[in-house]
Amino acid sequence: MMNGNIVRQGQSWIFTVPPTLIAAAAIGGPKEGKGPLGADFDYLFADNRDGQESFEQMEQKMLQIVCEMAIAKAGCVVDDMDFFLCGDLLNQITSSGFTARALSRPYFGLFAACATAIEGVILGSLLIASGAANKIMCAAGSHTCTAERQFRYPNEYGCQKPPQSQYTTTAAGAAVIGSEEGTIKITAVTTGRVVDLGVTDSFNMGGAMAPAFADTITAHLLQRGVSADYYDLILSGDLGRVGRDIALDLLYRRGIVLNEHRYVDCGCLIYGDDKSVFAGGSGCGCVASVSFGHIYRRLMSGELNRVLIAATGALLSPTSSQQKQSIPGISHAVALERI
Template identity: 50%
Template sequence: MLQGYQSWVYENQPAIIGRAAVVGPFEGQGPLADDFDIIHGDLMLGQDSWEKAEKTLLEESNQLAIENAGLTKEQINFYIGGDLMNQIISSSFAARTLSVPYIGIFGACSSSMEGLSLASLMIASGSANYVLASACSHNASVEKQFRYPTEYGSQKPPTAQFTVTGSGSAVLAREGKGPKVTSVTIGRVVDMGITDPFNMGAAMAPAAVDTIQAHLRDLQIGPGYYDLIVTGDLSKLGYQLARDLFDKHKIPINDTQYFDCGMMIYDYEKQKIQAGASGCGCSAVVTYGHLLKRLQKGEFNRMLVVATGALLSPLSFQQGESIPGIAHAVAIERGEA
């Protein structure tokens, strides 16, 4: 199963038998709206705090993914969840509602593919029959924690990103119809000394390229093996930096093959989003909503999703620390429809 230095290749390929993407109103105004299962018209979701609203998003996508898999929560062996809140409270409180064995993770915005990686390993190794993996974020709760409260109305630079309000969930099984997870590459922490929390695309881009390079090396394949290579939330600046690094390292990835979730979910012309999208929910809802739907329709057969995360905290920023980056890659191929 271990391939090369940091990758897993599965002989018994886990199947994604259920998935769901739930988003807020701003995401529902973007170009991917038709691919989301639920679009809320209110950021508060009927709750009395942003944090409770975020938990509700996660509870909804979890329940819907389980239903779409044709299962009940009692059949789920393990739940793996992550978010951006202190002590990952959204995932932990959603796990309280779900009441199944729970593993909480924190990979910042890479949590979606980190969770999917661990879930696939549990399935492929025979450690579970069904595993639920999810990740979520909420624009108002994240802005309040990592930058400035929304009510403050601070001016943001063009390099800043807009946190997605959304939750994506997937159910993996040892067998069944649906896309297959074929391999995984676990990323290393890469830190190039970026200290600006309003420029996280630049902080994460080197980690994304490092993981993609490791994946291709470990599996001894070229980028052309995949129809689509998608990073998590580098957005405009980080995307261009990644392209420059591909050229520098002579990785032949072309413009028609490489995309970024942070540039796909919003309309740059109509929505004021600065550089693009970010947040744990970004790669989660784009992957489990838009990309898997395209894969199952047969628009392409193989994709590599590389979720990226900036591993900072408010405390580390206040103490003058730089921003380490991380990226985890999951290869997904079209399975039986």
């Protein structure tokens, strides 16, 4: 179907002429730099404010810098980008809008909570395969202090967090994808459905999002017709330690056994064993920076050949949470392969 570049299977799109991940860049804050992936960031800020008046301005600055870095790494200029697809966690995604103002390219603002970066890659690769664009920039970022004050409490408020809570990452990632030849190809994408099993505990995002992850992984493997072993690495986007365990359990019940060593979670990966982040990292910057930093580098070096990234997002707001609504989860997946 379509134009011969794509085959659609249910909620998955498999590329017969796959778009290329031309270049990617990741940027982070001080805490992320001290984590085990510190060396995989292209730039690290020494503090969470970096001289900006507000944390929101810092988040926007981070997004803009990472976009400029990815464009430079791709050997392009800003005007080569046919579309700019970007999202963040703030109300009305202002960090992305303000970055789009600076880049001045045709822009789509996205929101899929922590899955935003991968939503961008899916839409971008579909736009490229459709022939509507040659080069697209996808980005997402988050800041721990902006998320804290918007979703939880003032940063300096003394509230004891339970062990299954997660820590919003101060990081951003950007990728340039295009129709030209290159090392890393986007071979298939699976768009997630919203899954909500009635979890209301906003301190247990992992538990709220794990069913969406299981749903998307099941759909992807079935619709692409491959087994989980096909991938060298399956990556979930910030389910955290608790959510990762639940996801393994859920998939096992569906007859999909993920290899413990070949299934990792961005939220667990980014801070390692750091106890101060509780169950792990979260936020759009987490998946974005791990995918476009750590994973991108390992694919480029040939250490990995086939990776499936299934980012997860919790589609709640402080208002919906206070109105006692349950937390809908979504998971978007992309397959990145060296061909």
